[in-house]
Amino acid sequence: MDDHVKKEILNREVGSNIARRLASAREIARMREPFLKSAEQLSACKIIHPGMRDRRVLNAFRGLRTKLFGMNQGDGFVVMISPVAPESGGSFTASNLASAIALDETKTALLVDCNIRNPALHRLLDVEPKAGLTDYIEKPESTPVSELIHSTGIPRLRLVPAGQPHESASDYYTSVHMEAFLDEVRSRYRERFVLIDAPSLKESPDARILSELSDTVILCVGYGKSTRRQIAEVAAEVGREKLAGVVFSEGK
Secondary structure (H helix, E strand, C coil): CCHHHHHHHHHHHHHHHHHHHHHHHHHHHCCCCCCCCCHHHHHHCCCCCCCCCCHHHHHHHHHHHHHHHHHCCCCCCEEEEEECCCCCCHHHHHHHHHHHHHCCCCCEEEEEECCCCCCCHHHHCCCCCCCCHHHHHHCCCCCCHHHCCEECCCCCEEEECCCCCCCCHHHHHCCHHHHHHHHHHHHCCCCEEEEEECCCCCCCHHHHHHHHHCCEEEEEEECCCCCHHHHHHHHHHHCCCCEEEEEEECCC
């Protein structure tokens, strides 16, 4: 293949990619937000926003977003956020990383609360859920995915709540309906990024199952909650290729 042909192919690929992103941007621009949270409300929920005073936190999540885009070549992906130990800031990290992605007007983030035994995202984002993930997995024929997706008051950020608590959560995650759910929500928008708020990898088989369904994993470590050895053991279980990084926080 000569250089002229290679250049022609490259130009076509670049043009196709630009057209795809423009089409995606138009789709996302049509997303309706029935209400918007104010800066004061976002601060009260501990959610990052452009006008916040602590730029270090904002920039930290923007940096994590950039790393994820690099690992996945900018394409839509499923990332699981899991605390090494309970009460280590998993939901805080998941919601703020989703917010960082949603700051880009050409992208949309979908938070999925998979911590069925102890769901927190609907409270954190002040959303009153009508239906959740377990409702769909139990009865997919009567619970369309569109009914699971809730507005959050944050442009381009949507939430799928956990649904009714259930002790055998792993039964849900091994279900073919869970894979069908992820396939459908990923395909709704070309620039859709799915963030799974999962239970502790160290203590829950649910998180291990979810990690297999995810493209990338982020571990959260709460101050004084885990030893270096515990962090290293969980990181090794995830694997170097899938592990995006470790986020340290003050806890919840």
